[in-house]
Amino acid sequence: MGADHPESPRRLDAIEDRLRVDGSGDFLQRLPAPMAPSAALERVHDAAHVARILTADTSVGEIQIDPDTLMNPHSLEAALHAAGAGLLAVDEVLAGRAGLAFCAVRPPGHHAERARAMGFCFFNNIAVAAAHALASGVQRVAILDFDVHYGNGTADIFKGDVRVLVCQTYQHPLYPHWAGALDAPNLVDVPLRAYSGSAAFRAAVTEHWLPRLESFQPELLLVSAGFDAHELDPLAQLRFTTDDYRWVASVIQGVAEACCQGRVVAMLEGGYHLDALANSVSAFLQPFLGEDLPG
Numbered sequence: 648m649g650a651d652h653p654e655s656p657r658r659l660d661a662i663e664d665r666l667r668v669d670g671s672g673d674f675l676q677r678l679p680a681p682m683a684p685s686a687a688l689e690r691v692h693d694a695a696h697v698a699r700i701l702t703a704d705t706s707v708g709e710i711q712i713d714p715d716t717l718m719n720p721h722s723l724e725a726a727l728h729a730a731g732a733g734l735l736a737v738d739e740v741l742a743g744r745a746g747l748a749f750c751a752v753r754p755p756g757h758h759a760e761r762a763r764a765m766g767f768c769f770f771n772n773i774a775v776a777a778a779h780a781l782a783s784g785v786q787r788v789a790i791l792d793f794d795v796h797y798g799n800g801t802a803d804i805f806k807g808d809v810r811v812l813v814c815q816t817y818q819h820p821l822y823p824h825w826a827g828a829l830d831a832p833n834l835v836d837v838p839l840r841a842y843s844g845s846a847a848f849r850a851a852v853t854e855h856w857l858p859r860l861e862s863f864q865p866e867l868l869l870v871s872a873g874f875d876a877h878e879l880d881p882l883a884q885l886r887f888t889t890d891d892y893r894w895v896a897s898v899i900q901g902v903a904e905a906c907c908q909g910r911v912v913a914m915l916e917g918g919y920h921l922d923a924l925a926n927s928v929s930a931f932l933q934p935f936l937g938e939d940l941p942g
């Protein structure tokens with residue numbers, strides 16, 4: 648996104664470093680992300696949008712795709728691997744080779760709508776993963792999005808699709824200032840005011856997400872795991888703590904064990920304070936790694 652932009656490669660380095668230091672990396676199996684084929688992208692995006700990104704001429708350097716979204720000569724490859732990670736993760740989880748799959752990917756995806764890139768996002772990674780799961784025979788998928796920003800792209804793509812339940816918490820008002828899907832019955836939107844903090848988040852999950860998940864009975868949980876609601880994050884003011892991410896992971900794990908045979912695919916979205924991001928990802932992984940780990 649340009650020099651000194653918070654959506655930078657340093658985010659993934661920070662996560663890797665943390666998992667190495669806290670020892671949890673020793674318990675993870677790492678798989679390289681394949682590139683998503685166009686057919687997988689076109690399940691959720693207009694062919695014209697996919698073609699526009701695939702053929703964008705970056706030979707001159709960075710080009711602007713959207714007011715917040717720059718594309719450089721490496722962006723396309725990264726975006727295809729980011730979307731492809733979700734395809735592989737769904738395959739691994741559905742085959743029973745993994746319980747949780749965490750996709751440490753960038754660029755993020757949840758702002759990308761059916762027909763346009765937005766907000767650092769080119770392709771909607773979590774939507775591509777959901778559509779792949781549906782195409783693989785899964786009947787009902789739930790997408791849980793606790794990024795501080797509203798996942799307008801995911802809502803745009805799945806609004807009204809009874810096979811997909813989309814549960815979100817987000818700071819409001821805040822980017823992307825989009826309220827087009829608030830009336831769709833399969834969208835569970837819980838806007839939170841700035842500075843509302845841990846208690847409001849936990850109440851939103853407990854009182855709004857869990858009853859809908861209980862009645863929906865998803866067969867797979869997908870998580871848009873954005874960590875930019877953290878109290879140290881520079882882009883927003885929800886003031887979640889690192890422990891909130893450990894807590895929500897344990898809640899997600901509980902739901903997954905109750906109705907999904909433990910199957911969870913989480914994909915990185917936002918999170919722009921490097922230490923907070925790294926600590927939050929580590930905390931999020933802990934419940935899935937078991938009780939016996941250091942840290």
Ligand SMILES: [Zn+2]
Pocket residue numbers: 794795796873875916917918
């Ligand atoms: Zn975000």
